[in-house]
Amino acid sequence: MIKNSDINPPVAKKIAHQLEKHNDVRIDNYFWMKDREHPEVIDYLNAENEYCDTQMEHTKDFQKDLFEEMKARIKEDDSSVPYKYNGYWYITKFEKGKDYPIYTRKKESLDNPEELLFDCNIMAEGESYFKLSGISISPDNKLVSYGIDNTGRRNYTVYIKNLETHEVALDRVLNTTGSSSWANDNETLFYTKKDEVTLRAFQIYKHRLGDNTEDELVFEEGDDTFGVAVYKSKSRKYIIIACYSTLTNEYHILDADNPEGKFKVFQPRVRGLEYSISHYDDHFYIMTNLDKATNFKLMKTSEDKTEVENWTEVIAHRANVLLEDIDIFKDYLVIGERKNGLNEIRIMRWDGSEDYYLPFDNETYTAYTGTNVDFETEILRYGYNSMTTPSSVIEFNMRTKEKTILKEQEVLGGTFDKDNYTSERIWATAEDGTKIPMSVVYKKGIKKDGTNPLLQYAYGSYGATMDPYFSTVRLSLLDRGFIYVIAHIRGGEYLGRNWYEDGKLLTKKNTFADFIACSIHLIKERYTSSQHLYAMGGSAGGLLMGAIVNDAPELYNGVIAAVPFVDVITTMLDDSIPLTTGEYDEWGNPNDALYYNYIKSYSPYDNVEAKAYPNMLITTGLHDSQVQYWEPAKWVAKLRDVKTDGNKLYLKTNMDAGHGGASGRFESLKEDAEEFAFLLDLEGILS
Structure with missing residues (x-):
């Protein structure tokens, strides 16, 4: 041959x-x-x-x-900026000479002892390929679900680990996307299955911890031009199924306190209607291209009236500004926009008393909101870098407008100077x-x-x-x-x-x-x-x-x-x-x-x-x-x-x-x- x-x-x-x-x-x-x-x-x-x-x-x-x-330019013994979620500080770090991340957490204070979640270097031993993804902590902080791919085909097996005993349960699921979401009962896990041949994510299942019966199919996408995913709202109140294609979206919602309930369609799919949803207080906020809003606009609706006829406008469509994402806080709405190709971060108080943009003065740069999991804060975490400036993680006080650089990417080797x-x-x-x-x-x-x-x-x-x-x-x-x-x-x-x-x-x-x-x-x-x-x-x-x-x-x-x-x-x-x-x-x-x-x-x-x-x-x-x-x-x-x-x-x-x-x-x-x-x-x- x-x-x-x-x-x-x-x-x-x-x-x-x-x-x-x-x-x-x-x-x-x-x-x-x-x-x-x-x-x-x-x-x-x-x-x-x-x-x-x-x-x-x-x-x-x-x-x-x-x-x-x-x-030599990479800081080998590096760690992420910790973020706090549900009473724990979460940290990802690398150790010198090792290829894979180590995931840890500390309870309440960064001064407390470190608890090991995963050492991927140990888990990857003997594997020619290894990827851990979709870490999801149960609401009581005692369990973690996660996905592992050993081939590189993005076909994950989901496992469940007890964080008190460090035992991995016998429960495991093949052919998944790797991500999963816990209901608020700490016993029910929703996950996404893939078709074994096409690898299309098309089914959402419900797994009950320790239940030996077959997992329950709660949703199946019959249109093979769509994929599906399941996740939990930032408010932790809803389990959300997302159905997506290039041109069309549809969401299904379920009260996370009631995992045995039935998912409700948020707004039935209409070809060409794109939308995404975020929950806050007793409303959903919707980014959508409804009514030819090519660059998207922001709307809202009450929890109990989610169909499109109930949506009201919050931010109108603009021909020269692309609405890319939003982040919701107790007192603030943060909007990621793009104007003339450049990222902009806009901050608005819910009470209407303030509406301003973060200042960026580079000719070409990247700025984006980071890990912001806490509602009850006036601190926004965002990232910034440019083609000459290493990445920074920055905390910005939306009330006082004070900025703190939490971390700037180190370039080791002693020869780098961004002014060159x-x-x-x-x-x-x-x-x-x-x-x-x-x-x-x-x-x-x-x-x-x-x-x-x-x-x-x-x-x-x-x-x-x-x-x-x-x-x-x-x-x-x-x-x-x-x-x-x-x-x-x-x-x-x-x-x-x-x-x-x-x-x-x-x-x-x-x-x-x-x-x-x-x-x-x-x-x-x-x-x-x-x-x-x-x-x-x-x-x-x-x-x-x-x-x-x-x-x-x-x-x-x-x-x-x-x-x-x-x-x-x-x-x-x-x-x-x-x-x-x-x-x-x-x-x-x-x-x-x-x-x-x-x-x-x-x-x-x-x-x-x-x-x-x-x-x-x-x-x-x-x-x-x-x-x-x-x-x-x-x-x-x-x-x-x-x-x-x-x-x-x-x-x-x-x-x-x-x-x-x-x-x-x-x-x-x-x-x-x-x-x-x-x-x-x-x-x-x-x-």
Whole structure:
């Protein structure tokens, strides 16, 4: 099947497989790679790994140096800022030389003895992958439920631990999302089950502690374009079931004091009606796009009249401000907004006596509310960072307006000084005249003469906004002369909800055109040149990478596509694949000929041509549940077969991980080091 040597890359065998839809026939020569159990598939992935390792052998020492450099900047014996919940202070910490977090708590006072909840380093022993998630403490503080994933497929088993005896109960549930919520009786646990094949979260069950009978199914989502979740309101009064799709929401509520009761529909789903709910006092507060409120507005309604006709307006819709989230306190309402791409935090007193914004003076930054679990406080906890400023956790007294920095991220190693770096926001012009913002960071003293290596990153899907953020890992590029750019392209929500709407479904190609326009602008303004320009994206951002190398390969010297979603049309036609049915409102349903033809016109795998492509490093995980490993594997095989250049093309598969890569904090740095070595090697920088 495979020819492999120190020089020649693996060559995958071809087995013509005919795919037909809407009288259109496609031939997929690598369809056979979908069988993850087939020895030849594993052989091919291993051969690609061996080829990548052999070709990058000369960078191995450099990769080790980069890894140690990145690791040296991290405070290994670190801990989170404690937060108080229901009488206990909760702390997450890391110990020197250890990969995984340790979760502890202290009763009432931080001066009291520390109680160990979980040491994930011990729990992860013998596991090639480990992830603990969904920690949920019972109201009496005696029990904790939690989820564990040992494969990377985000398929968790839920366990229950007695915090007095430290015994793990025999009760356990397979195929869950990992999260669960306790009713107020300390005995009833609600959790979400996943479909074993598609991994769609579609059922809510009720588990009674110590009850040997089968758990009770309390809700099942029959529409396969929806997923479900269950959680407890911040007020602790309600258990809430959330039903969600790309365009539509529906919630069901149950008094947490009455776990044997029946859930009540909050507001029945109406296609296109998006809303989310927060409970306070005797009202629910609703963020919604009702009545064409594209950027969302805030409404409220009484607990006993939750249908839409009872909603009244609190904050009106604004065309130039995106309402992103709210945080409710006894005396204050805190609103997270986005205006002209920048985060704003607005604070309002319920009695109407004050309404003001926190001041931020950077040109490009990220600010967000943090862990605020207490109603009875005038203290707001929020986070702040920028591309040049390490992350800070800040407490702000909403009454006195006094600010206390609780923690600023330490950058060890002795060489970092934020004054040595510059960040700016610049704008490119897309083909249709739209102005596209970019956040840029580089080391001071760099001349814009077209010779600088530049890494351009973007995502551009699902309305996910890539805010400008600080990264200690990124310093390894900046200190070697790289410029780093985040392109805020359409498909995200950087400039409001319309920014998202204009980069999905039948306008998806705007996402790709925007990225290319940004590249052209960066070259034109001599930040870099095509000989030194690099692009990177992951998952849906990997689709972006696949599209730009098909559309404008000549602009880039190198591309990194991480876990790339590149076989779009075939995946979206296969409703047995995890996530497919829930994605129809994002990409379109190709069972409709209109969407089929549009998706096919940009699907990277279907549009590979006999032409020159940039140097490329493509990564995946064998157990990826979000983007199946065979998409990048097939893409690489096809590229190898038809591309006309002699540039590097590497496929690296993590055989033990899923969509997020390695699970340990230091193991993931090794993947970063390999990616950076790939880029730096192309620039002739190996020290």
